Amino acid sequence: MDGNGRWATARGLPREEGHRAGVAAVRRIVEVVPRLGVDLLTLYAFSSDNWRRPQAEVDHLMRLLLEFLETDLPECIERGARIRVIGSRARLGETLRAAIATAESATAGGRDMEVRIALDYSSRDAILAAAQRAATSNTLTREDFARRLSGDGSAELPESRDVDLLIRTGGESRLSDFLLWECAYAELYFTDTPWPDFDETHFAAAIRTFYTRQRRFGGLPAYPSQVRSAQTRQYAEYWLR
Numbered sequence: 001m002d003g004n005g006r007w008a009t010a011r012g013l014p015r016e017e018g019h020r021a022g023v024a025a026v027r028r029i030v031e032v033v034p035r036l037g038v039d040l041l042t043l044y045a046f047s048s049d050n051w052r053r054p055q056a057e058v059d060h061l062m063r064l065l066l067e068f069l070e071t072d073l074p075e076c077i078e079r080g081a082r083i084r085v086i087g088s089r090a091r092l093g094e095t096l097r098a099a100i101a102t103a104e105s106a107t108a109g110g111r112d113m114e115v116r117i118a119l120d121y122s123s124r125d126a127i128l129a130a131a132q133r134a135a136t137s138n139t140l141t142r143e144d145f146a147r148r149l150s151g152d153g154s155a156e157l158p159e160s161r162d163v164d165l166l167i168r169t170g171g172e173s174r175l176s177d178f179l180l181w182e183c184a185y186a187e188l189y190f191t192d193t194p195w196p197d198f199d200e201t202h203f204a205a206a207i208r209t210f211y212t213r214q215r216r217f218g219g220l221p222a223y224p225s226q227v228r229s230a231q232t233r234q235y236a237e238y239w240l241r
């Protein structure tokens, strides 16, 4: 979700306002997720390298996350969204950890979509931790390994899933330690739109682009799971008309 800081600076606002606008964008996107045929959305909210930012910005981001988990919880339940957090919880504040636990258990019955928030997340650390936990097995499969991949073992985390579409906003064209194993065959979509301006139309455009990609997974065309449903496509077209 890149470009929050620059979005704010361009408007003469403090960077914090950009992150606040970023949360508004999160709300907009979560609202259209199921209608676009997406059943799992992972939001890269705070990387393990983001601890390098000034303390005031880190504190602000943590406050926004806490606020989101508390304020938006009823709406998430109403929307049938299951919230889960991946990454490491060891360095998070006690209040935030408790809010995560509450949100996860209160939305555990959510069946319409899953929203994963990557928080203090590093894919390299997750891979390393999975390797350490798997080290005693000599019959390890890719699937066994992938099951251990969502964090550092500090909490019981959801199983990893292969990424179909990775969207990065704000003009950056990097993976930045995000779901490296899971993105092995992800379709990559980079856009200059800063995250606070990213809305349902942009999201639909990204999904329409996804449908134009021929996914071969090293084999030959065409892979049927690419076409999820005509209805979903129609919805994307609706936003792009």
Ligand code: FPP
Binding pocket: 001, 002, 003, 004, 005, 006, 007, 019, 022, 023, 026, 043, 044, 045, 046, 047, 050, 061, 064, 065, 068, 117, 170
């Ligand atoms: C990167 O933009 C953005 C972040 C490091 C924070 C993203 C977090 C949120 C939007 C908070 C809310 C998340 C949820 C799930 C409620 P940047 O600050 O690097 O922007 P810049 O590249 O313009 O400086």
